[in-house]
Amino acid sequence: MNIVIIGGAGFLGQKLARALVARGRLNGQPVRRITLADVTDPVGIEGAVPVDTVQCDITDPASVARVITDETQVVYHLAAVVSSHAEEAFEEGMQINLHGTLNILERCRALGTAPLLIFTSSLAVYGGEVPDPITEVSLLNPQNSYGTQKAVGELLVNDYARKGYIDGRGVRLPTISIRPGKPNRAASSFMSSILREPLNGQGTNCPVDEDFRHYYLSPRKCVENLIRVAEISAGDLGGNRILQMPGRTLSIRQMIDAMTAVAGPEPARLISWQPEEAVRRIVGGWRFDIHADRALALGLEVDGSFEENVRAYIEDDRPGG
Amino acid sequence: MNIVIIGGAGFLGQKLARALVARGRLNGQPVRRITLADVTDPVGIEGAVPVDTVQCDITDPASVARVITDETQVVYHLAAVVSSHAEEAFEEGMQINLHGTLNILERCRALGTAPLLIFTSSLAVYGGEVPDPITEVSLLNPQNSYGTQKAVGELLVNDYARKGYIDGRGVRLPTISIRPGKPNRAASSFMSSILREPLNGQGTNCPVDEDFRHYYLSPRKCVENLIRVAEISAGDLGGNRILQMPGRTLSIRQMIDAMTAVAGPEPARLISWQPEEAVRRIVGGWRFDIHADRALALGLEVDGSFEENVRAYIEDDRPGG
Ligand SMILES: NC(=O)c1ccc[n+]([C@@H]2O[C@H](COP(=O)([O-])OP(=O)(O)OC[C@H]3O[C@@H](n4cnc5c(N)ncnc54)[C@H](O)[C@@H]3O)[C@@H](O)[C@H]2O)c1
Ligand SMILES: NC(=O)c1ccc[n+]([C@@H]2O[C@H](COP(=O)([O-])OP(=O)(O)OC[C@H]3O[C@@H](n4cnc5c(N)ncnc54)[C@H](O)[C@@H]3O)[C@@H](O)[C@H]2O)c1
Numbered sequence: 001m002n003i004v005i006i007g008g009a010g011f012l013g014q015k016l017a018r019a020l021v022a023r024g025r026l027n028g029q030p031v032r033r034i035t036l037a038d039v040t041d042p043v044g045i046e047g048a049v050p051v052d053t054v055q056c057d058i059t060d061p062a063s064v065a066r067v068i069t070d071e072t073q074v075v076y077h078l079a080a081v082v083s084s085h086a087e088e089a090f091e092e093g094m095q096i097n098l099h100g101t102l103n104i105l106e107r108c109r110a111l112g113t114a115p116l117l118i119f120t121s122s123l124a125v126y127g128g129e130v131p132d133p134i135t136e137v138s139l140l141n142p143q144n145s146y147g148t149q150k151a152v153g154e155l156l157v158n159d160y161a162r163k164g165y166i167d168g169r170g171v172r173l174p175t176i177s178i179r180p181g182k183p184n185r186a187a188s189s190f191m192s193s194i195l196r197e198p199l200n201g202q203g204t205n206c207p208v209d210e211d212f213r214h215y216y217l218s219p220r221k222c223v224e225n226l227i228r229v230a231e232i233s234a235g236d237l238g239g240n241r242i243l244q245m246p247g248r249t250l251s252i253r254q255m256i257d258a259m260t261a262v263a264g265p266e267p268a269r270l271i272s273w274q275p276e277e278a279v280r281r282i283v284g285g286w287r288f289d290i291h292a293d294r295a296l297a298l299g300l301e302v303d304g305s306f307e308e309n310v311r312a313y314i315e316d317d318r319p320g321g
Numbered sequence: 322m323n324i325v326i327i328g329g330a331g332f333l334g335q336k337l338a339r340a341l342v343a344r345g346r347l348n349g350q351p352v353r354r355i356t357l358a359d360v361t362d363p364v365g366i367e368g369a370v371p372v373d374t375v376q377c378d379i380t381d382p383a384s385v386a387r388v389i390t391d392e393t394q395v396v397y398h399l400a401a402v403v404s405s406h407a408e409e410a411f412e413e414g415m416q417i418n419l420h421g422t423l424n425i426l427e428r429c430r431a432l433g434t435a436p437l438l439i440f441t442s443s444l445a446v447y448g449g450e451v452p453d454p455i456t457e458v459s460l461l462n463p464q465n466s467y468g469t470q471k472a473v474g475e476l477l478v479n480d481y482a483r484k485g486y487i488d489g490r491g492v493r494l495p496t497i498s499i500r501p502g503k504p505n506r507a508a509s510s511f512m513s514s515i516l517r518e519p520l521n522g523q524g525t526n527c528p529v530d531e532d533f534r535h536y537y538l539s540p541r542k543c544v545e546n547l548i549r550v551a552e553i554s555a556g557d558l559g560g561n562r563i564l565q566m567p568g569r570t571l572s573i574r575q576m577i578d579a580m581t582a583v584a585g586p587e588p589a590r591l592i593s594w595q596p597e598e599a600v601r602r603i604v605g606g607w608r609f610d611i612h613a614d615r616a617l618a619l620g621l622e623v624d625g626s627f628e629e630n631v632r633a634y635i636e637d638d639r640p641g642g
Contacts, residue, residue: 090484128560129559129560131458136460137450137451137452137462138458138460139460140460140461140476141458141560142476142480144480145480145484148476148477148480151476152473155461155463155469155472155473156469159463159469162464162465163411163466238450239449240449240450240462
């Protein structure tokens, strides 16, 4: 099985690749080769499965065609520019998130091999005057361009799958926390920083109140779920190929308490609490009362507790850990 | 006020242009010029308002740029290839319905004048395992490529409006019956033919049972509503710029009874009842339990009865009438 991960230099692409190398199998078949494709150079991965790294810009159809070939059985499409970025740079967001996704779908269609394609959508497809709880049959009503582009991707994945051009699946990821590394241009960036920086011994600011609630999943579970999504039989998925990946609704206070339970009282003292209006305005409209019953029934999983997320960060990602 | 109607050679484009010429005003302002733009040559219209006709292929950005200029205040985007056509010719559907819509949106954005843009969507955005009734907050879950492309158009119109690139509005049209002229490549084509052909003294076949129900509006009310949509104040529309245009749920039997009430018993005798499996398969999944409360509250209207639709056909459209 040849697997291409587009966005393979990214946070989840790298973790997914490592998990697939460690596993060595997908859908009952041996993984023969993994190709990490990204516009920035992906970090290579050592292991029992050969991992190629290749430059690819999904806004260029020819570049996509070099990466997805008739030898590709599985495509993970993780490439994107995130929420605040797509909001500030509208054209870039459209080119990468919308046309880039179309280029990938069109390449798969042109091949005629109907590869398995897994697309990562986002909670940003939800919003506006849609009643809680958010379920599998709630209107997608994005309130920013990133969410719009992800919702378009979902619709197209469903249609290309229905036509038999791909074996398509999409998952709306919860906000993945704790994300390692530097803050990024997602409006959700602080939802990792407020834990990551203190766990790394650094100060950080929380721009919202401690009772701000949101929907989360750990990187570990997210990667397990991304693999599980590829292994669900097409028949079990039915007509709608898009799933809400399950998460857990937590307040900032609950997350900090979990950090304190795992790492003691010191980290929480490194958090300052300066309200940031710009961030509040964006995330204030985000939805957290989200039900993912279908995904749970299909075997996707949530973390047992946020303590697990904190422990996973310390074990997997903390610098010098 | 300069109004461009793209798809201006089509059924609704022609009727809309005539109504705008007769009215002479839109949104309290005099209509100075109407431009009918279409890939096939539009029929000119005589009246107090000058009507230009111009060739335009929306799949070509340069062609769109020649038609929508900084003197354009209002764009009606009615151009599309319809359901069965887009299903059989996937690429054509994508090029016209998706990329064509994007070309129009991008042209408006490039102008920087934020023109009023009215986009016509379809009931084909609904379907699959979404519970009845269909409301303003139901998931769009299209079961064909045409519906997918329309749903994408809706999302983009909302986002371009939110960004201030257009004053965008979209309306999901009910099936418009009685449509004059020849059958077209919409799967709904029979929903007009079974009345139109008999009213013209010709035989026709009804491919579904007489208890088949669907959601309808007359061309007259549709055109009035398309004008009304342009006149709703942006503030009243709120965050979601897409409305379900109201219609009436009717069985085939009720439609035929209305025809008989208006035109006597002869026309109904011209209908044969051969089941057509291909048609049944498609329209069997269509939704008819549709609520349009928001549009009704904003002043959009339904026909008083299907008798009105039959009378309107005889008065406005019956050949030699
Ligand atoms: N991490 C989260 O909390 C989260 C939540 C919801 C959805 N998602 C989605 O999951 C996917 C992966 O997320 P992530 O956190 O790993 O993001 P990331 O930003 O770490 O990785 C995305 C990768 O895409 C690459 N990329 C950008 N433009 C490209 C182009 N033109 N061609 C090729 N590659 C390009 C970037 O270089 C980057 O390496 C994204 O699609 C994201 O929208 C993530
Ligand atoms: N009539 C209905 O029952 C109904 C129902 C739901 C939605 N709609 C939508 O309303 C709109 C108008 O419907 P209609 O019944 O008048 O359709 P129509 O087919 O009569 O008119 C559509 C027009 O678009 C034009 N067109 C096609 N490709 C084009 C291109 N590349 N560039 C420029 N013009 C192009 C066609 O030449 C045609 O004149 C369409 O968008 C349709 O999808 C109609």
